[in-house]
Amino acid sequence: MKTLIVHAHPEPKSLNSSLTDLAVTTLEAAGHEVRVSDLYAMNWKPVVDADDYGPEASSPLAVARDSGRAFETGTLTADVRAEQEKLLWADTIIFQFPLWWYSMPAILKGWVDRVFTYRFAYGVGEHSETKYGERYGEGTLAGKKALLSVTIGGPEPHYGPRGINGPIEDLLFPIHHGILFYPGIESLPPFVVYGADRLSEDAYATAAQAWEQRLRTIATTDPIPFRRQNFGDYDIPSLALKPGLEPAGSTGFSLHIRP
Amino acid sequence: MKTLIVHAHPEPKSLNSSLTDLAVTTLEAAGHEVRVSDLYAMNWKPVVDADDYGPEASSPLAVARDSGRAFETGTLTADVRAEQEKLLWADTIIFQFPLWWYSMPAILKGWVDRVFTYRFAYGVGEHSETKYGERYGEGTLAGKKALLSVTIGGPEPHYGPRGINGPIEDLLFPIHHGILFYPGIESLPPFVVYGADRLSEDAYATAAQAWEQRLRTIATTDPIPFRRQNFGDYDIPSLALKPGLEPAGSTGFSLHIRP
Numbered sequence: 001m002k003t004l005i006v007h008a009h010p011e012p013k014s015l016n017s018s019l020t021d022l023a024v025t026t027l028e029a030a031g032h033e034v035r036v037s038d039l040y041a042m043n044w045k046p047v048v049d050a051d052d053y054g055p056e057a058s059s060p061l062a063v064a065r066d067s068g069r070a071f072e073t074g075t076l077t078a079d080v081r082a083e084q085e086k087l088l089w090a091d092t093i094i095f096q097f098p099l100w101w102y103s104m105p106a107i108l109k110g111w112v113d114r115v116f117t118y119r120f121a122y123g124v125g126e127h128s129e130t131k132y133g134e135r136y137g138e139g140t141l142a143g144k145k146a147l148l149s150v151t152i153g154g155p156e157p158h159y160g161p162r163g164i165n166g167p168i169e170d171l172l173f174p175i176h177h178g179i180l181f182y183p184g185i186e187s188l189p190p191f192v193v194y195g196a197d198r199l200s201e202d203a204y205a206t207a208a209q210a211w212e213q214r215l216r217t218i219a220t221t222d223p224i225p226f227r228r229q230n231f232g233d234y235d236i237p238s239l240a241l242k243p244g245l246e247p248a249g250s251t252g253f254s255l256h257i258r259p
Numbered sequence: 260m261k262t263l264i265v266h267a268h269p270e271p272k273s274l275n276s277s278l279t280d281l282a283v284t285t286l287e288a289a290g291h292e293v294r295v296s297d298l299y300a301m302n303w304k305p306v307v308d309a310d311d312y313g314p315e316a317s318s319p320l321a322v323a324r325d326s327g328r329a330f331e332t333g334t335l336t337a338d339v340r341a342e343q344e345k346l347l348w349a350d351t352i353i354f355q356f357p358l359w360w361y362s363m364p365a366i367l368k369g370w371v372d373r374v375f376t377y378r379f380a381y382g383v384g385e386h387s388e389t390k391y392g393e394r395y396g397e398g399t400l401a402g403k404k405a406l407l408s409v410t411i412g413g414p415e416p417h418y419g420p421r422g423i424n425g426p427i428e429d430l431l432f433p434i435h436h437g438i439l440f441y442p443g444i445e446s447l448p449p450f451v452v453y454g455a456d457r458l459s460e461d462a463y464a465t466a467a468q469a470w471e472q473r474l475r476t477i478a479t480t481d482p483i484p485f486r487r488q489n490f491g492d493y494d495i496p497s498l499a500l501k502p503g504l505e506p507a508g509s510t511g512f513s514l515h516i517r518p
Contacts, residue, residue, distance in 0.1 A: 013319035102437035110365030178361035
């Protein structure tokens, strides 16, 4: 297994850092290759702007078109090219981050915004009245797996099926489905540590053991079974789910998971 | 009306900039006060780190605790203090941004991550076994309204109730509910322009007219009726929605909207 860990926390002595360190040692001890993109340590530039596309950037800037041209001509900035190469190298990608305001920290969102360029992560394949690209299960990164490892300050019941924050599965859907499955990556069920701001030593030991177990079983864990776009479940060109495919009463994001 | 527009797009000649400019002129012509935080023009620092909390930042850094201390002692950085003051000044906040990877651009997420500090936007009010803070309808920013103005490259049906990307209401729920309603801000239904990458002049004219209409009716538009946390709908301390309050078959995020 070749694993890329994308790590997004400002504090090297944080719970997030402990979980990343544990992932590195656990995976390497099992004989796997591991690379880490520690975004804070790399001083990752989180903001998409014209500097990303060199002197040929158009004016006015058109992010999709400019990023696609720079990708195709090999003129993206070196930091973005390096991350795309790591993604192509890896068969498994772990994202380690704290849930801040129900989403990723800005530095990680900026990694996605800059690395997932047109022609690399979107705008791939035929776009016409009969096909809207190779995405949602196909694409540049098809065949790879991802695993979100997320720390959350609040308690688990707040994120349950009826919890006030919304179900954690739904809060992570825009990442699992919208960011990762879009260019073809399948996600394993997330690893989540709740109460992360006040974790006792015992609770950390329990979490660490559970994390090791998840890491050791990556190869045998089933991914979230999102529906693939181009295999009959969706009408063309609306890309609305065809009637009757979902379990009775299913709505919203859950429509896009195979029963 | 006192309106703060938080604008997040790298290109001053973009559709997003046109919509922000139109908002300024429309609101000012109607006699309202308007301030704009143009995050790219301000070179907004999007990344939470120890520099945000001055020489007294703890080591290891604890983002919640450190940001709360810095907030309470008035030692947050000047850029963050200025944005908090604008939020306190405004009665209405407009967010103008392109939907990138089903969420905000990193620079705007970083505005939230840095400005919505502990003791200002979260960690407000009693936290005990019988009450979990003043949030979701109460809090520092209660009584204010927000309006997301979002441009989207893809076509509208992809974001419909059965659309492959997920319903736009659900994709924006973590912003409307998780970020804005949490410290008390009520959101009006969003203004969304689809097909934004290839908008014809006619389509722009139609969108601009619709946007002006939305701006002129802010005061009379009903907000999304999210359930408030501390008014009987939720069990304590699980903060799970009490049984039977929702319409039959309702699940996921929609549970948290009053029927």
